[in-house]
Amino acid sequence: MAYQISDECISCGACEAECPVSAISEGDGKYVIDADTCISCGACAGVCPVSAPSEQ
């Protein structure tokens, strides 16, 4: 399953640069993950300061 970013996201942008498949982009009020592109590597969760990304 793909990762999703919760409302805890503070839009710091750290995860976007870490994603190996460029699945993350800035959305409305938080960053968002394209579920069809995400390969569930977990890199975004590893760099997020507020643990917003999690596997759904």
Ligand code: SF4
């Ligand atoms: Fe990108 Fe990996 Fe996070 Fe999916 S789990 S959005 S592939 S960094």
Ligand code: SF4
């Ligand atoms: Fe949001 Fe976490 Fe990504 Fe920063 S690293 S943009 S807080 S999900």
